[in-house]
Every structure is written in structure tokens, then in C-alpha cells.
Amino acid sequence: MTDSDQNPATIQRKEIIYTLDDIPAPVRQRPRSSWQRISDIPAFRKSLLLALLAGIWEAYARYLGNELVLPTFSGTVLALFSAIASGELPRATVYTLALLLKGYVAGLAIAAGLTAFASATRLGADLLETLTAMFNPLPSIALLPLALIWFGLGEGSVIFVLIHAVLWAVALNTHAGFKSVSPTLKMVGRNYGLTGLRYVTRILIPGAFPSILTGLKVGWAFAWRTLIAAELVFGATSSSGGLGWYIFERKNQLLIPDVFAGLLTVIVFGLLVENLLFRTLEKYTVRRWGMAS
């Protein structure tokens, strides 16, 4: 009788205080099988895929049986090794890379100057935005005929075209990166009395590093493609041609496996720089800092 008299809201329940020792702790970690772990590595999965593609290439080329149209994979690898052994391919690669580095560094230097001007003044920002909007869509290779008139048949023309390839991508990304650094971080820098160059190097550049890195990557990709194309067009004139010229010359001599070996080298160096160099740089900077987008 007394129970039914009571209002349900006022029924007192007993309080309980648990101690964690009373409850058996579940197993929190369990080792995964070695297959699970190895198949988690992207490089492993991609290597498998590459091997599969090489197999398909080999099979189709053998079925076709025409080395002038499509040499076999094994034939290409053999041509690659003999070209490396003869020293011709390494020489061409070194020549191309040296030229690329000159153009890349010059492009970066000009981009740095332009971005500094753009960050310091409104006129500079307007100038950079207008120039980038104009020149970014213009493929660098389209400037080569003009460059040949201005700078003649030599390194000068190629470097000019390379600068054009690198400059806009890097300047645009760096400028956008500076603008997108969080206002709080900017205030923190100024709060601790940083001004001028110290403010730029200690707050703006690291704060904008994800964007700057993107600019460097895009600039590199543009420069690499542009250079190979430029060499294909006019390597004929210089005695020590680079990779593009190597490919063009071998095609003229109908050494198609060598052409494929040259193309493979272009691919390998593109991959090496984009995936190894920049990936490593990313790993030790923006990923470590939790800034990767």
C-alpha cells in the first residue's frame, strides 16, 4: 500500500559508485596478420599493379610482334640498360636536370621578389593577380618561338621558358598562402614584436608552407613537361642535347626500344621528384605539423 502512495518521481534509488578494478578490462590491442599489414602499404599495392601492367605490355607486344610500333617490355628494359651502360642516357639526363635546375631556381627567385612586393603593397598584389591571371593559362611552350627570337638558339631561350613555367604557379600559391595564414597567428607574431623580414620568415612562410609546397610541386611539374617539350622542338641545334633530344633523335634512327627507354627515364625522374623528394619534404613538414590539407 505504501508503495503505490508514493509519487514515482520521489522514489529514491540507491547510489552506486564503481571502481574500475571491478570490471575486467577488455583486450585493447590485437595483433593483425602480416598479410593485413603488408597490404596496408600503398607502395606494395602499387608495385603489384605496376608488375601487372608490365605483364600486359609484354604479352601484347609479343602478340603484335612489331618492334617499330611497340617494342616488348623486356626489350625496352634491355635498351634502357645498354643506354645507361653506354653513358649516353645518363649524360642526356644530367644535361636536362642541370638546365631544369637553373630555370627552376631563377623562377623561384623571381617569384619570391614578386610575392614580397605583392605582400607589402596593394599595387603589388593587384599587379601579381593581374599578371597571374594573364600568364598562368598560357602554356610555356607557346612562348618558345618568341624566346628563340629574343635569346637565340641556346640555353637562354629554354631558361626563359622554364622561368615562365615556374614563376606563376609558385607566386600565385605563395601569395594565396600568405593571405590565408590565420589572423590569430598573424596577431601572435606581431604581439611578440616581430616585424619586417623576421615576421615573414618566422610566421608567414611556415604558416603558408602547405600552399608554398603546392606551388613548388606544380611549378616542378610544369617545368619538367615544358623542358622535355622544348628539347623535342629545338634540341637539334645544340650539340649536347638533353632527354627530349635523345628521344627525338632515336625516333629518327628508328631505334624504337631506345625511344621507349628515354620515355621511361622521363617518367622515372618525374615520379622520383614528385613522389620521393616532395613526399619526403611533406612528411617532415606539413604532415608532422598537422597542416596537410
Add this chain to the structure above:
Amino acid sequence: MTGSQTTALLSVRDVSLQYNTANSVVTAVSQLSFEVHTSDRFVLLGPSGCGKSTLLKAVAGFIEPTAGKITLAGKPVCAPGPERAMVFQEFDQLLPWKTVTGNIMFPLVATGMATAAARERAALYIEKVGLSRFANSYPHTLSGGMKQRVAIARAMAMEPGILLMDEPFAALDALTRDRMQEELLRLCADTDSTVLFVTHSIAEAIRIGTRILLLSPHPGRAKAELNCDGIDTADASGEHLSQRIRRLLFGNLVEEDTADD
């Protein structure tokens, strides 16, 4: 009441602040005066739109007053400086490319301290905020409360003349905020810091403040300056401090306030 014999550390005299929007000039703070003394925990309290954050940014030197004068220890404030170290509300105030230790060392080294001495000082303050285990962690691996602790340690390690705090706990969950308030009080007692603290929470103002300046919105004007000892005590008439603050801030403005929103 206002001790004329003790000189003020921070003095804000008849300060007005304005900022530009796309098509008008807005007055954020109008004709405001107050003084902060050494070891004060001076709280600027008011609803949003009362210009309290703008006022703090002016004391920090980010905004120039359109009228009036701000002086710290007799010297006029004209630019941001490390003697007015600031703690922000946002978690992204830590440099993501530096570890906890690196973040605390950064302003010390930037203002000319030797690296070894800065490292030692950083370690001391990391211990004060209880983050020794995370000294080499990067900010993105820390929780919100830990990030704010690092920011407070960084500002305090500068041993600034005055510590400016712009709603540092507003973005934290209630439980963490409660713990952080307690920790801040302990740290202040420990280091004898002078703090200028901005908040929109009456409870936080009472808990943190030794003196509370109430601001009314649109534009920010002083409503009252009250003393506080950290507890919501009742005065002679039986009115609690929080009730008094509520009455002073909103009492006769209820209709106007609701019409505004």
C-alpha cells in the same frame, strides 16, 4: 575608492574606438576610462557588441584609439609588444610547426633571450601547467584545453607587465573550462601576474576577477566598476553579486535589449 596614492599599471583614459565596415564607420567603444593596478585580475564583462574584445586589442596595440590615451607603466601604447603578451580564444594561436616547448621558447628567443635560458624557462612553465609529458608534442596532437594551457604558459613565460586574455576558455567544454579557471587562479597566485581578462560570462567574471568593469553594448560604455573576491557574495541588502551585475547590465534595458535583437 580608487586609490589615488597607488599608481596604476595600465591606464585607459577617455578612449574611443572606431572601425570601418564597407560603408560606414562604427563606434565600438566610446569615452571609456579605467585603471588596472599591479596584481589585479581586471575583468571586462559585457554582452556581445560591447566592444570588450576591441578594447583588449587596443590595449595590445593592434588598434589605435580614435580618441583618448592608453598607457602602460607611464609609457603610451602605440604598437603590439611582448610586455603585453596576449592569449586568444582560438586554438590556432599556437604555431603548428613548433612543439609545445618550441612554442613557449619562440617569443623568448624572438625577444633576445639565449636559447639555453629560454629552454629552461619553457620547461619551468610547461611544468606549471602540467604538460611535461607533452613537451615534445606538436599542437595538432593536443586537446583544446591543453592547447589553451600551452598558450597561457607561453604568455606567462614572457613574464609580461600585463597578461591580456581574450575569452581564453570560451571555446572549451564546460568541464574543462571549470578546471582551467581554477588552474589560472593558481598560476596567477603563483606568479603574481596582472591580468586583463575579457569574458561574456558573469560566473567566469566573478570567479576570475578581483575587479569587474561592466560594459553596455552599441557602443561600449562603462556601466559600473565592481570589486570581487571570487565568490558570489550577498551584500547588505541581500543581493548577490551576480544578481547585481545582471541588474546593472540588463535591468532597465530589458525592452530596449529585446527590441535590439
